[in-house]
Amino acid sequence: MDDVQAMHIANGIINGPVSAIFIAIAMAGLAVCVWRAKLDLDDRLAPMAGLVAAFIFAVQMLNFQVLPGVSGHLLGGTLAVILVGPWVGALCVSTVLIVQALVFADGGLTALGLNITNMALIGTAAAYLLVALLLRVLPRSSRGLGATALIASVIGVVVAAMGFVAEFALGGTADLSITAVAATMAGTHTLIGIGEGLIAATTVVTVAKVRPDLVYALRAFRAPIRAKAAVA
Amino acid sequence: MEPLYLARESRVHRLSPEVKIAAVLLFTIVVVVTPREDLTAFAGYTLLIALVAGLARVPAGWLLKRATIELPFVLLAVVLPFTGHGERVDWLGLSLSVDGLYGAWNIFAKGTLGVLASLLLAATTSMRDLILGLDRLRCPTVITQIMTFMLRYIDVLIDDARRMRIARLSRGYDPRFLWQVKAFAVGVGALFLRSYERGERVYLAMLSRGYSGRMPSGSGSKAPAAEWVVSSALPVAAAGIAVAAAVLA
Amino acid sequence: MTAALKITGLTFAYPDGREALHGVDLTLAPGERVALLGPNGAGKTTLVLHLNGILHGGAGRVEISGLPVTPGDRKAITEIRRRVGVVFQDPDDQLFMPTVAEDVAFGPANLGVRGDELDHRVTEALTAVGMLEHRDQIPHHLSFGQRRRVAVATVLAMRPEILVLDEPSSNLDPASRRELAEIIMSLPVTVLMVTHDLPYALELCPRSVILDAGRIVADAPTGELLADGDRMAAHRLELPFGFDPSAIHRR
Ligand SMILES: Nc1ncnc2c1ncn2[C@@H]1O[C@H](COP(=O)(O)OP(=O)(O)OP(=O)(O)O)[C@@H](O)[C@H]1O
Ligand SMILES: [Mg+2]
Numbered sequence: 001m002d003d004v005q006a007m008h009i010a011n012g013i014i015n016g017p018v019s020a021i022f023i024a025i026a027m028a029g030l031a032v033c034v035w036r037a038k039l040d041l042d043d044r045l046a047p048m049a050g051l052v053a054a055f056i057f058a059v060q061m062l063n064f065q066v067l068p069g070v071s072g073h074l075l076g077g078t079l080a081v082i083l084v085g086p087w088v089g090a091l092c093v094s095t096v097l098i099v100q101a102l103v104f105a106d107g108g109l110t111a112l113g114l115n116i117t118n119m120a121l122i123g124t125a126a127a128y129l130l131v132a133l134l135l136r137v138l139p140r141s142s143r144g145l146g147a148t149a150l151i152a153s154v155i156g157v158v159v160a161a162m163g164f165v166a167e168f169a170l171g172g173t174a175d176l177s178i179t180a181v182a183a184t185m186a187g188t189h190t191l192i193g194i195g196e197g198l199i200a201a202t203t204v205v206t207v208a209k210v211r212p213d214l215v216y217a218l219r220a221f222r223a224p225i226r227a228k229a230a231v232a
Numbered sequence: 233m234e235p236l237y238l239a240r241e242s243r244v245h246r247l248s249p250e251v252k253i254a255a256v257l258l259f260t261i262v263v264v265v266t267p268r269e270d271l272t273a274f275a276g277y278t279l280l281i282a283l284v285a286g287l288a289r290v291p292a293g294w295l296l297k298r299a300t301i302e303l304p305f306v307l308l309a310v311v312l313p314f315t316g317h318g319e320r321v322d323w324l325g326l327s328l329s330v331d332g333l334y335g336a337w338n339i340f341a342k343g344t345l346g347v348l349a350s351l352l353l354a355a356t357t358s359m360r361d362l363i364l365g366l367d368r369l370r371c372p373t374v375i376t377q378i379m380t381f382m383l384r385y386i387d388v389l390i391d392d393a394r395r396m397r398i399a400r401l402s403r404g405y406d407p408r409f410l411w412q413v414k415a416f417a418v419g420v421g422a423l424f425l426r427s428y429e430r431g432e433r434v435y436l437a438m439l440s441r442g443y444s445g446r447m448p449s450g451s452g453s454k455a456p457a458a459e460w461v462v463s464s465a466l467p468v469a470a471a472g473i474a475v476a477a478a479v480l481a
Numbered sequence: 482m483t484a485a486l487k488i489t490g491l492t493f494a495y496p497d498g499r500e501a502l503h504g505v506d507l508t509l510a511p512g513e514r515v516a517l518l519g520p521n522g523a524g525k526t527t528l529v530l531h532l533n534g535i536l537h538g539g540a541g542r543v544e545i546s547g548l549p550v551t552p553g554d555r556k557a558i559t560e561i562r563r564r565v566g567v568v569f570q571d572p573d574d575q576l577f578m579p580t581v582a583e584d585v586a587f588g589p590a591n592l593g594v595r596g597d598e599l600d601h602r603v604t605e606a607l608t609a610v611g612m613l614e615h616r617d618q619i620p621h622h623l624s625f626g627q628r629r630r631v632a633v634a635t636v637l638a639m640r641p642e643i644l645v646l647d648e649p650s651s652n653l654d655p656a657s658r659r660e661l662a663e664i665i666m667s668l669p670v671t672v673l674m675v676t677h678d679l680p681y682a683l684e685l686c687p688r689s690v691i692l693d694a695g696r697i698v699a700d701a702p703t704g705e706l707l708a709d710g711d712r713m714a715a716h717r718l719e720l721p722f723g724f725d726p727s728a729i730h731r732r
Contacts, residue, residue, distance in 0.1 A: 010346060011346030012263075012338055012339050012343045013305060013308075013343070016265040044431075046380075047434045047435045047438060047577065048435065049378045050378045050379070050380065050382045051381060051385055051389075052428070053378055053379075054381070054382045054384075054386045054388075054389050055423060055424055061390065062416075062419075062420075074420065083424060092378070096382075098379070099382065102253075102362050102366075103236070103383075104236060105351045106301055108260070108347075108350075109349075109350060110260050173335065174312050174335040175315075175329075177315075180315075195413075199413055199416060199417040200417075202414055202417030203421040205421075206417065206422070207425060211425060214425070214428055359579075380578075381577060384577055385573075385577075388573050433574040434577050436530070437567075437569050438577065438587075440535060440562060441562065441588035441635065441636070442559055442563065442639070444591065446591075448583075448586065448587060
């Protein structure tokens with residue numbers, strides 16, 4: 001079966017120096033995420049982020065058929081930031097990428113910085129900024145929430161793809177016209193993003209119906225009062 | 233989840249995880265920085281991989297089958313000889329760009345060698361040991377702890393998802409194609425709730441056993457110096473090949 | 482003699498306002514085995530989570546062998562969590578480490594036990610539940626009954642004074658259920674066992690209490706309680722089909 005989803009950058013697509021720069025960028029970004037995620041979850045961070053990362057990983061493994069012979073799966077970055085917030089979300093997506101590279105040989109080791117930067121950092125950052133904006137301007141209904149998740153997912157996926165385009169412009173090893181690469185990436189990833197967004201929207205709305213208190217973005221941008229459990 | 237680990241008895245399996253991770257990482261770096269024209273160097277790297285695979289008793293068929301994970305990028309490489317600029321050669325009536333051919337070769341060779349090296353690492357090192365290795369290479373403990381919980385619970389979650397799907401199917405709900413998106417997403421939402429609530433219960437179970445924010449540190453002793461020397465053979469040989477190829481060229 | 486467990490006037494409401502405990506009083510003597518019965522939603526799990534200070538904030542007091550549970554005091558709470566071993570309902574929640582041995586070592590390691598002593602504790606606890614040969618296995622590869630037994634071992638390794646089990650017999654096949662009963666009865670600790678499995682309560686615990694709507698509504702010898710049909714029905718407790726309460730009374 002064909003997989004329509006974006007894949008992880010392999011070794012050798014982007015040259016050594018640029019890969020190295022992005023490893024540094026990813027490490028700096030991750031350090032910030034760890035610091036802020038600890039503020040969010042304190043000593044619950046390891047188990048909670050571990051379960052959320054397991055969730056993202058499991059969801060990426062669940063294939064569904066888009067058309068006969070073509071299957072897709074969720075990437076889950078935008079879903080993660082809406083549900084657990086930008087810092088824990090980015091941290092979880094990064095952990096998934098590291099595990100995929102190391103345990104499943106999916107994605108080049110030297111390209112890990114590139115993949116983390118694109119999928120876990122800039123894609124999720126763009127998505128979350130949009131979420132923050134849209135939840136304030138759109139109606140405070142589950143439709144508004146669904147629309148937010150849909151739009152943020154499309155943009156998140158496209159921005160992650162543009163990250164690749166930028167990296168390719170900086171250190172691509174192949175002689176391709178950058179506008180052609182950008183156009184192809186933008187086109188395919190808009191389609192991927194729409195599929196991603198439809199699922200993310202339905203998922204977020206489902207969760208918000210049952211446990212609105214669990215949806216980070218709703219806590220942050222919609223609910224004025226924040227209940228704190230008496231757990232120590 | 234089907235991990236790549238192949239439980240075998242071999243010298244490579246017995247090496248400590250941290251030395252293997254370091255060796256594979258350095259090897260991959262050497263491969264990536266090798267100029268694409270140094271064809272002999274890439275032949276040498278392939279030989280090294282074959283040698284390690286033999287030592288590790290990892291079958292060639294197994295490696296090649298799993299290396300197809302990298303296939304999408306090979307497809308990307310295929311267009312390069314047609315779209316490339318500059319000097320062209322004729323081959324079977326096709327006019328191909330020399331630069332494009334090199335570009336395609338570059339992506340194919342480096343991508344494949346990288347995947348093969350990663351596969352060898354994953355085949356000879358259990359998930360548990362990979363995390364221990366990262367830990368000993370000073371990867372921040374938050375990350376290795378999150379990985380530990382993640383790997384522990386993936387299968388539990390996949391079982392949860394499977395049970396929920398079966399429940400859905402047994403109530404006669406089996407839409408196809410795009411129509412299933414809704415059912416699928418509802419399932420994903422339910423899976424998130426289960427994951428999150430399980431996370432909370434796990435945390436309570438940890439607290440109940442005296443957890444106060446610090447996980448016990450990884451067990452076992454660090455790799456002896458001899459292992460570092462043995463495993464460095466891979467990147468050192470690769471670097472030697474790279475230098476030799478550059479000098480010859 | 483100080484009571485192993487003394488709860489007085491305990492109340493608790495969840496943050497969403499749901500009141501789960503309405504003044505619970507309960508005392509357990511050292512070495513006693515007591516069943517905590519009650520319908521779904523009665524507050525049993527909520528009560529259990531108070532015994533080691535995980536939940537707190539309402540009125541009342543909990544003491545473990547004379548030591549009060551004071552949530553703010555980190556040192557005291559560590560000691561409380563050593564004394565009270567809680568085995569949760571789903572063993573997958575409790576077995577969160579990569580291997581059985583590491584999981585059993587988690588508790589004692591948090592208490593500062595290290596090295597050979599830690600190894601010894603792990604061996605001892607796994608031996609007690611008959612799971613020693615599985616020490617290096619991944620929890621996911623064990624059967625449900627085996628996981629439940631390891632969950633008990635994770636707590637035993639902390640050498641608790643009170644063992645609290647939340648529905649220990651749920652999802653066990655008859656043989657595993659019996660094996661677990663034998664393990665529990667062989668342990669020299671005070672036991673508080675939450676269960677919906679009334680024959681199991683009868684087999685293991687001479688005394689039972691019923692919690693309903695956040696209150697203790699009955700406290701009597703298990704055989705007597707199970708034979709009291711009206712009281713049982715009033716609290717939605719039912720014996721399995723064909724189980725004769727008068728026969729059990731004589732045991
Ligand atoms: N985290 C929570 N937030 C709000 N209410 C809760 C929470 N956990 C439990 N409750 C409520 O508190 C009451 C007591 O729940 P508890 O889990 O203690 O019951 P239980 O006796 O253990 O039930 P069961 O036999 O089903 O396990 C129930 O009404 C339940 O809905
Ligand atoms: Mg309960």
